[in-house]
Every structure is written in C-alpha cells, then in structure tokens.
Amino acid sequence: MREEMNPGVGEEKFEPRIICFFCAWCTYLAADLAGTSRMKYAPNMRIIRVMCSGRVDPQFVLDAFAKGADGVLIGGCHPGDCHYQEGNYKALRRYHLLRRVLTGMGIEEDRFRLEWISASEADRLKAVMNDMVEKVRALGPINSVPRQEVFAEEVIV
Amino acid sequence: MISENAVSAKPKVCFYWCASCGGCEEAVVDLAENILDVVEAVDIVFWPVALDFKRKDVEAMEDGEILACFVNGAVRMDEQKEMAQLLRKKSKVLVAFGSCSHLGGVPGLANLSDRQSIFDTVYLDNPTTENPDGVVPKMTHEENGRSVSLPEFYDTVRTLDQVVDVDYYLPGCAPTPKIILGAVQTLLSGNLPPKKTVLSPDVALCSECSRKDSKPEDLALIEFKRPHEVLIDEETCLLAQGIPCMGPATRAGCEAQCVNGNMPCSGCFGPTGRVKDYGGKVIAALASMVGSNDEEKIVEILDKIPDPIGTFYRYSMPSSLLRRRRMRTVGSHTN
Ligand code: SF4
Ligand code: FES
Numbered sequence: 001m002r003e004e005m006n007p008g009v010g011e012e013k014f015e016p017r018i019i020c021f022f023c024a025w026c027t028y029l030a031a032d033l034a035g036t037s038r039m040k041y042a043p044n045m046r047i048i049r050v051m052c053s054g055r056v057d058p059q060f061v062l063d064a065f066a067k068g069a070d071g072v073l074i075g076g077c078h079p080g081d082c083h084y085q086e087g088n089y090k091a092l093r094r095y096h097l098l099r100r101v102l103t104g105m106g107i108e109e110d111r112f113r114l115e116w117i118s119a120s121e122a123d124r125l126k127a128v129m130n131d132m133v134e135k136v137r138a139l140g141p142i143n144s145v146p147r148q149e150v151f152a153e154e155v156i157v
Numbered sequence: 158m159i160s161e162n163a164v165s166a167k168p169k170v171c172f173y174w175c176a177s178c179g180g181c182e183e184a185v186v187d188l189a190e191n192i193l194d195v196v197e198a199v200d201i202v203f204w205p206v207a208l209d210f211k212r213k214d215v216e217a218m219e220d221g222e223i224l225a226c227f228v229n230g231a232v233r234m235d236e237q238k239e240m241a242q243l244l245r246k247k248s249k250v251l252v253a254f255g256s257c258s259h260l261g262g263v264p265g266l267a268n269l270s271d272r273q274s275i276f277d278t279v280y281l282d283n284p285t286t287e288n289p290d291g292v293v294p295k296m297t298h299e300e301n302g303r304s305v306s307l308p309e310f311y312d313t314v315r316t317l318d319q320v321v322d323v324d325y326y327l328p329g330c331a332p333t334p335k336i337i338l339g340a341v342q343t344l345l346s347g348n349l350p351p352k353k354t355v356l357s358p359d360v361a362l363c364s365e366c367s368r369k370d371s372k373p374e375d376l377a378l379i380e381f382k383r384p385h386e387v388l389i390d391e392e393t394c395l396l397a398q399g400i401p402c403m404g405p406a407t408r409a410g411c412e413a414q415c416v417n418g419n420m421p422c423s424g425c426f427g428p429t430g431r432v433k434d435y436g437g438k439v440i441a442a443l444a445s446m447v448g449s450n451d452e453e454k455i456v457e458i459l460d461k462i463p464d465p466i467g468t469f470y471r472y473s474m475p476s477s478l479l480r481r482r483r484m485r486t487v488g489s490h491t492n
Contacts, residue, residue: 057437058434058436058437058440059433059437059438059441061437062434062477062479063433063434063478065478066478066479089450090444092452092455093444093455094441094444096456096459097440097444097459097462097465098437098440100459101466101469101470104269104465104466105269105482105483106483147483147484148480
C-alpha cells in the first residue's frame with residue numbers, strides 16, 4: 001500500500017473549500033439571514049446561487065470536484081416547498097445516483113451532501129455548514145488540482 | 158493496393174492502433190467493396206494490422222506528408238504516446254477513430270484502477286494465474302550483456318487528444334461504415350469542417366431512433382430492468398419499458414443499430430457537443446425519470462441500476478471531468 005489517499009489529514013492548517021449550490025428561494029435566504037443576524041459559521045463555504053436545487057446539473061458537481069472543491073453542498077427547499085414544485089425531488093433523485101458514482105470514483109460520501117434548509121432556518125444552515133466542514137477537514141484535501149496537473153504534465157509534448 | 162511508386166500523386170493516408178480491441182480495424186475492412194473506392198483514391202502508407210511498413214518508414218517521411226491519419230485506441234503506454242506524436246507530426250489531419258481514441262473507450266474503465274493493482278491482479282492474484290516466482294513485467298531486462306525494453310504502462314488511460322492535438326473525431330465502438338465513408342469523402346473533398354468537429358450529427362440518438370414515437374414526454378419509472386430480465390418488446394421505446402437506454406444522452410449517427418437489434422444504446426458515440434461530462438448527462442436524464450418522491454423508494458429504484466460507473470462511463474471515463482478514480486497518491490507515480 002502506498003501513501004494515504006488523503007495526504008494532509010491531521011495537518012493543522014488544512015481549510016477545506018466547500019462549494020455550495022443554494023436555492024435562491026430558501027437556503028440562499030437562510031445564508032442571508034445568518035449574515036444579517038451576525039451568526040458565525042465556518043468560513044469555508046463558497047456559495048453559488050441557483051434558482052432551484054433542480055437546476056444543479058450533476059456536471060456542476062463533477063466540475064467542482066475536478067477543479068479542487070473538497071466538498072459540495074446542495075441546499076434546497078423542503079419537500080413540498082419547491083417554488084417550481086418538483087425541482088427538489090429531481091435534485092434528490094440525481095443526488096442519490098450521483099453519490100454512487102462519486103463514491104465509486106473515490107470521493108467519500110461526506111464530501112457530497114444535499115440538505116433541505118428553508119429561508120428561516122439560519123441556525124440549521126449554520127449547523128450543517130459547521131458539521132460538513134469538520135467532516136471534510138477530517139477527510140483531508142481532495143487534491144484534484146495537483147492530480148489533474150500530474151495527469152497533464154506527463155503528456156505535455 | 159500499395160503503391161510501390163514513391164512519387165505517387167495520390168493523397169497519403171495511414172491507420173494506426175493504440176489500446177484497442179481491433180474492432181476499429183475490422184470496421185475499416187467492413188467497408189467491403191466500398192473500401193475499394195477509397196483505396197483507389199488514396200495511397201495507404203502505414204497500417205500495421207495489414208501492411209508491412211515500419212515505424213522507421215514513417216520517421217523517414219516529411220512532416221505533414223500524410224494527408225490524413227486515423228488513430229484508433231486509447232493511450233495507455235508511452236510507446237502509444239510516441240507513435241501518436243510521430244503521426245501527428247507527419248500528418249496534415251489527425252483523426253481520432255472510434256470511442257477509445259475519442260473518449261477513452263472500454264480500456265478507459267481501467268482508470269478505476271492503477272498500474273499496480275492491474276499488475277497484481279493479472280500477474281499474481283488471479284485464481285487461474287500460476288506464477289510462483291512472482292514475475293511481473295519490467296521495463297528493461299539485461300541478459301548476456303544485451304538489454305531489451307518494454308514500453309511503460311501508465312496508471313491512467315488517456316484519450317488521443319489528451320496526448321496530441323486532434324483535428325477530427327469519428328465516434329463509435331466501432332464507427333459505422335456510413336460515418337467512416339462520410340468522413341473519408343469529406344476529407345478527400347478538401348472542404349474541411351471546423352477543427353475539432355465530431356463527424357456525426359450533433360443531436361441525440363433518439364432523434365433517429367425508429368422507436369422515438371413511443372417515447373413518452375414524461376417518464377415515471379418505478380423499476381429499472383436489465384435486458385436479460387424481461388422479454389423486450391421490439392417496437393416500444395426501451396426507456397418506456399424500464400430499460401436504461403442511453404439514447405437521450407448520446408450523439409446520433411449510428412442509426413440506432415443496437416436498438417434495432419433490440420438492445421439499449423450503451424452510449425459509444427459519446428455526448429453531443431455542449432455536454433462536458435457524458436456520465437453526468439446520463440445521471441441527469443435517468444434520475445429525472447424515477448417515478449417517486451419518496452427518498453427510500455428513490456434509492457430502491459436506482460439500486461436496480463447495478464453498475465452506474467460502468468454503465469454511464471462505459472466509453473468515456475478518461476474524457477470525463479474526473480478522468481479517473483482518485484489514486485491513493487499524488488505524484489508518487491508520475492502518471
Ligand atoms: S431512449 Fe433508446 S429506444 Fe427510446 S427513443 Fe431513445 S434511443 Fe430509441
Ligand atoms: S425552488 Fe427551492 S428547491 Fe426548487
């Protein structure tokens with residue numbers, strides 16, 4: 001067995017980078033609320049606003065991981081509350097299929113998460129974010145970027 | 158067939174194979190009498206599977222002397238990379254021929270593994286392998302003052318365009334006679350399409366499938382079935398029958414040969430032009446058809462697709478956004 005898959009585990013300074021796709025009608029507003037209520041949560045999230053969790057194409061998630069995101073969090077409206085009625089169910093179905101592909105590709109389950117967080121649930125958002133950051137921190141960096149560089153380097157003509 | 162005449166004015170063409178099964182070579186032969194017209198019009202200057210020209214013959218050519226070179230197979234070893242680079246230099250137009258060269262193909266599924274695990278399985282661990290001395294291939298071997306060498310086997314399988322600049326792609330496992338002839342005629346006509354064109358229509362396979370009229374607008378599947386588990390109706394859209402058919406995510410051009418043979422499309426023509434990750438596209442398409450909003454039920458329905466990676470990335474793992482399974486190490490192997 002060669003080195004660990006996740007070198008950097010246990011190193012103190014590792015700050016995971018987590019890409020969040022938040023629905024504009026709920027989770028994004030929860031993040032807004034968390035901000036205006038001056039709540040403190042882990043600063044590791046990079047939030048991308050989408051119009052609905054159903055807008056999140058699996059390719060967005062794959063792209064995020066390929067470009068070096070250590071985790072991806074999708075936030076949508078609670079079941080029954082989607083502004084477009086079915087978008088969050090679509091997201092849920094995709095999530096489960098994509099999750100299986102990701103774990104098969106060596107991306108651990110804790111790195112990819114789907115959560116229903118309404119506009120008023122800033123507390124819950126904070127708890128989810130903090131929890132996810134801790135779990136991903138424990139897994140260590142995904143190192144996609146150096147991996148992709150190594151991949152490209154070898155074939156540079 | 159081969160011009161012995163060095164000053165032939167016919168355009169020069171060559172075929173080469175990298176990590177492939179030989180099916181693409183077969184596809185060229187399958188052009189049957191149609192190949193004769195092609196052979197009439199060109200001079201085949203290099204084709205290891207059929208003609209006795211050597212690498213040194215190619216090396217002796219001028220740069221750009223070959224009009225078109227068709228390379229099939231993925232790049233799995235350094236020798237293939239070198240040949241790809243050499244042929245690139247000698248050819249005006251380099252065509253990635255077939256799924257392996259275009260997207261990585263079936264050999265590309267080896268990107269779920271790495272060199273060490275592949276060697277361990279093949280040379281040591283397979284139940285049918287008898288290798289008491291644990292002999293595994295080495296890149297060089299010395300005996301009696303002479304040394305022999307083998308190409309380096311990479312951890313990662315690559316598409317042709319991850320190794321050299323590619324002008325056009327001929328999709329398919331293998332490309333069908335119709336699209337091969339179409340491509341050859343296009344190239345000979347001198348009226349070249351924009352660089353990087355995939356020489357097959359940029360629409361989904363469903364558009365040319367004879368069953369498309371029975372494909373419902375909105376599907377709500379409560380069960381996915383595998384072809385051997387059911388008697389497949391020969392006229393109804395396969396997806397409507399619960400059989401995962403990759404048609405909606407796959408580029409057209411094959412005229413739905415598999416579906417006509419009553420088997421689902423497995424995606425060998427790869428994605429249409431705007432898709433960045435073929436498997437991601439399939440996930441979006443299939444998951445949307447699951448007919449339940451209940452989480453447990455959704456998982457149960459999706460579990461009926463037994464091997465998502467092998468099904469969605471059967472021909473395209475190296476060209477996917479992730480390219481390969483995460484390796485245990487970064488850079489301990491340089492590939
Ligand atoms: S899903 Fe398959 S069977 Fe149905 S129309 Fe598309 S290609 Fe044909
Ligand atoms: S609008 Fe929020 S998930 Fe659809």
